[in-house]
Each structure stands twice: as C-alpha cells, then as structure tokens.
Amino acid sequence: MKPSEIREMTLDDLNLKVKELSKELFNIRFQHTSGRLDNPMKISQLRKDMARVKTIIREKENEKRA
Numbered sequence: 001m002k003p004s005e006i007r008e009m010t011l012d013d014l015n016l017k018v019k020e021l022s023k024e025l026f027n028i029r030f031q032h033t034s035g036r037l038d039n040p041m042k043i044s045q046l047r048k049d050m051a052r053v054k055t056i057i058r059e060k061e062n063e064k065r066a
Contacts, residue, residue: 001049001052001053003052003056006052006053006056007056011057011060011061014053014056014057014060015057017053018050018053018054018057021046021049021050021053022050024046025043025046025047025050028042028043028046029043
C-alpha cells in the first residue's frame, strides 16, 4: 500500500485495516511454519504495511489533538 492511499482513509477504516492485516499476517505465518508458503517475502511486506498504517493512525490522532 502506498502512504497516499492510506492517508485518504478515515480512522475507523485504518483501524479495520490493521485488524485485517494482523489476521492475514497470522495466516501467512501459519502457512510459513507448515511449509505451504510460496513467497516468504510476503511476511515482511505485511509487517511494513501494518507499520505504515499504524504510523498514519498516530499522525491523524496527533493532528486531532493539536
């Protein structure tokens, strides 16, 4: 995901996206452990996407307070 796409989302949408990404990350890790994962780079990509979303959530919360 691009940061510009993430910034257009609302806080509620961003929180849902974090939950969705965490569930997907859990499933990917489970597949990796059982040896069924085709692309192990997917794990790091999901972690980076989740970090991007959480960073933008934090930015939006700080803007709201100021």
